[in-house]
Each structure stands twice: as C-alpha cells, then as structure tokens.
Amino acid sequence: MTPPVFCAAHLLDSWDEARPQEAFAQLTMDDSPVRPDGTLVVARREELAEFLRHPAVRASDGIHNNLGAERPLIPLDLDGDTHRKYRRLLDPLFTPKRVAPLEESIRGRTNSLIDRFEPAGQAELMADFCGPLPTQVFIDLLGLPIADLQAFLDFKEAVVRPQGATVDEQQANMRAAGLRMYDYLADVLDDRRSRPPRDDLIAGFLATELEGERLTDTEIVDICYLLVIAGLDTVTSALACMLARFAEHPDERAAVVADPAMLPKAIEELMRYESPVPLGHRWVTEDIEIAGRRFPAGSMVEVVWAAANVDASAFPDPLNVDLSRARNAHVGFAAGPHRCLGSNLARLELRVALEEFHRRVPDYEVTPGQSISYTNYGVRAAIHLPISLRTSRRSEDSVLGATNA
Amino acid sequence: VRIDVDTSRCQGHALCVLNTAELFDLDEAGSRAVVLMDEVPAALLDQARMAVDGCPEGALAVTE
Numbered sequence: 001m002t003p004p005v006f007c008a009a010h011l012l013d014s015w016d017e018a019r020p021q022e023a024f025a026q027l028t029m030d031d032s033p034v035r036p037d038g039t040l041v042v043a044r045r046e047e048l049a050e051f052l053r054h055p056a057v058r059a060s061d062g063i064h065n066n067l068g069a070e071r072p073l074i075p076l077d078l079d080g081d082t083h084r085k086y087r088r089l090l091d092p093l094f095t096p097k098r099v100a101p102l103e104e105s106i107r108g109r110t111n112s113l114i115d116r117f118e119p120a121g122q123a124e125l126m127a128d129f130c131g132p133l134p135t136q137v138f139i140d141l142l143g144l145p146i147a148d149l150q151a152f153l154d155f156k157e158a159v160v161r162p163q164g165a166t167v168d169e170q171q172a173n174m175r176a177a178g179l180r181m182y183d184y185l186a187d188v189l190d191d192r193r194s195r196p197p198r199d200d201l202i203a204g205f206l207a208t209e210l211e212g213e214r215l216t217d218t219e220i221v222d223i224c225y226l227l228v229i230a231g232l233d234t235v236t237s238a239l240a241c242m243l244a245r246f247a248e249h250p251d252e253r254a255a256v257v258a259d260p261a262m263l264p265k266a267i268e269e270l271m272r273y274e275s276p277v278p279l280g281h282r283w284v285t286e287d288i289e290i291a292g293r294r295f296p297a298g299s300m301v302e303v304v305w306a307a308a309n310v311d312a313s314a315f316p317d318p319l320n321v322d323l324s325r326a327r328n329a330h331v332g333f334a335a336g337p338h339r340c341l342g343s344n345l346a347r348l349e350l351r352v353a354l355e356e357f358h359r360r361v362p363d364y365e366v367t368p369g370q371s372i373s374y375t376n377y378g379v380r381a382a383i384h385l386p387i388s389l390r391t392s393r394r395s396e397d398s399v400l401g402a403t404n405a
Numbered sequence: 406v407r408i409d410v411d412t413s414r415c416q417g418h419a420l421c422v423l424n425t426a427e428l429f430d431l432d433e434a435g436s437r438a439v440v441l442m443d444e445v446p447a448a449l450l451d452q453a454r455m456a457v458d459g460c461p462e463g464a465l466a467v468t469e
Contacts, residue, residue, distance in 0.1 A: 049462070049463060053414065087436065088434060088436060091417055091434065091435045091436040092434060092435030092436070093435075095417075095419060095431050095435040096419050096422055096423055097431075098435070264423065268420075268459075326455060326458070327455070327458040327459065328458075328459050329458060329459050329460060329461050329463070330461065331461055333418065333461070335416070335461045335462055336416065336462075337416060339416045339417075339418055339461070339462075343418060343419075344419055344423070347423070
C-alpha cells in the first residue's frame, strides 16, 4: 500500500521510512519547493526562521481546527493577541523550574515499567515503555486517576492515527474520539469542583485568572484537550526514535551508558536528527516576501522542521549524528510564537527515561529475526521496537547494587 | 563581553537557561529569557557562546 502523502519529502525518490533524513535534506537543495497541489514548502533553516517571525504568518486559517477538535484548540489554533493572552497563562506552567519537581515521579514511573519487562529479558518498547510512560506522567501532572490510562492511550491513538478506509471516515472517527474526550474532561471538572483543591495542573486552571477573570470550563477543556494530544504521542514517539537509535548504534549507547551527563546534548542532537514532529502548517494573511520568495495572501504553507534540521548551511555534516554537537540551533520543538509549550517537560521526561533505562539496561539489541518499523505519518516514531536485553552486565549490576545497598 | 536578548525574537524556549543557569533565567512571567550578568565572566565564555549559537530563535547576541 502506498503510504498517504502528507509531506513534500514523501514525494522524493530518496524517501525511506526508516531513514527519511536524506529526503528531508534533499528538500533543502530546492530554491522554492512546491507540492504538486501547489502548496508552498519552507525547508531551509534561515528561510524558516524569517518566515515564522513575520507578523502576517498565522498558525490557523481561522476556519479549521487541528486534531479532531470541535472548537479552536488553545493555544494551537489561535493567533495574535488572543494567542499571546493564553501563552502568558500557560508558559509559566512549563518552565524548566516548574517542571523540575516532577523528576522523581517520572523516575518512579520509569522504573516501574522497566520492572515489568526486565525479568523476561525482552520487550516491545513501544507497548511496554515508550507508549505508557508519557501518558502516566501526564495523568500525574493533571492529577487524574492512573486507572484512566487506557482511555487516554485509546484517545490519542484515535486522533493521531485515525482508523478508516477514507479520509471522511478517518475524520469522523477522529471527531468521535474528540467528543468522548470533551465529555470525559467536562466530568473531571465537575468532579474536581466538588472536592477540596489539590496541587496539580487542573487545580491550577480552576484557580487561575486571566485578565481578571476565571477560566471558563470550556476554556479549561480546550486547553486540556490540546495538552493531551500534544503531550502524549510526541514524547512517546521521540523516546521510541531515540531508543531505536541506541539499539542499532551500540557505540553511541556505550557512550551514554558510560557518561549519562552526555544525555542533555545527545537528546538535542537526536531531536534534530529524528525530528519526531516533522512539519507544521501556516497561513499567510497578506502578500509577503521571505528570502526572495513570494508568499501570496491566503496561501497555506508547509513548514518542514525535519528538513530545516538537516539543512547543511545551518548544520555541518547534517546527516551525521554527533551526540556532542556544539552548535545545534535545531527546530525539533518548532520555532516562532507557536514553539512547543511543553518542550522542557519533554526534555525532562526524555532525560530521566533514558538515564534510568540505560542504568538498568545498559546492553540490548534488536531481537534477532525481528526488526524495527517506523511510521512517518503525522508523527515520526519507531512503532515496533522489539529488543532483547543482554544479561551479563545486568547480573553484575544487581550484584553491585546489592552490595551497595 | 556581554550578551543581549532580543525580546522580540525570544520565545522562551529556555535552552540558554538549561545550558548556563548562572547566566540566564526566564523573566517572572516565564516567557522571555533574561541575562543575569552585565559582563560574562571568562569562565562562562565558552558556554555563553554555545548558548548564543544554540538559540532556536537567534535571539541572543554577543558583544565583544
């Protein structure tokens, strides 16, 4: 089956699901890439930065909402002053300092997941680790019961990879899943109002004031809806891409096992190279010119973060992974006014997950006879990641652990 | 040597804060970077330059 074309790079001969980086790099060679349907494509790092800074560039056409939503998602589908108003509320909740206290609970969740598959000596890391971890962290962050985990996983799967034979069917399934999430979140708010306040994100939303007024239930639901989608699949996918990389590159894995302090830089480099969210769309409200290219009023533009991240004019030797790359102004978390709100929570989750994983499981390989499979539809992920744990180092470690305890 | 933040470009990614917390922080609103020292101490110069080069918005500038 031909994969659904969602991205200009998909159309290139060099497209490869496992290694799409070459096709993305090829996009940056073109002075003015355009899809066959006429959609203008922005691929070069410098052009992208200038384009996103332009005040006539919007994240919404004012008509359609992203991801099966009935109303504009806050803040993704908003622009200008309204967008800034909500970002002023949300930005402070996701700064490095604000997310830091979550570190211990993330570490605990990570270890509980490893406890479950470690004795078997093998795992399918998408189902056993990368899938559940970000959702568990998110449920903790919002202060929801962990028993609701499966409902969240089902919802994000239905929205990110909608089922259906036709686009209409997929849209209908996506909207149905969206309606269930709206109902669920509305019930949560009703329930929380009848209880004493707690110290979590939902309590924060219920207590907060925006320009002197409390948030309405509809606003809180719309914010949470976006957080659920934006916070779950993206971290899952990024983590899966990174573990897949380490499974297939023992030298790189050995380096981070030996020196976990390398991880923050290594994570930035893999965010650059893997670009789990490959692209976004923007709309132009008036005729503008960027880097010598005309973008007419009303046009929709495909902004390809994944291409900008392998642009040779911004990143020397861009197709080479250098875990200690020094100059790394990547746009794996997007850029401009709609840059990823949760990037610092994502960084924390990725760091803690990779630290603990490699402390507990320093040696592993793709299970012999099986292989990793990738999807690049919507979000790039290693959707099937079967690994076997090599035991020699583990038994040594547990002996050491016992001695030190 | 000093570092300036172009607040019209800064979007509060906070990568500079993560890289060099001695030198950068976010403002009280948590949305824009601020530089904590007028002069960058020699010991922090390399890290400071890395933060400048690593800013996704190109919002940091070094003045020698």
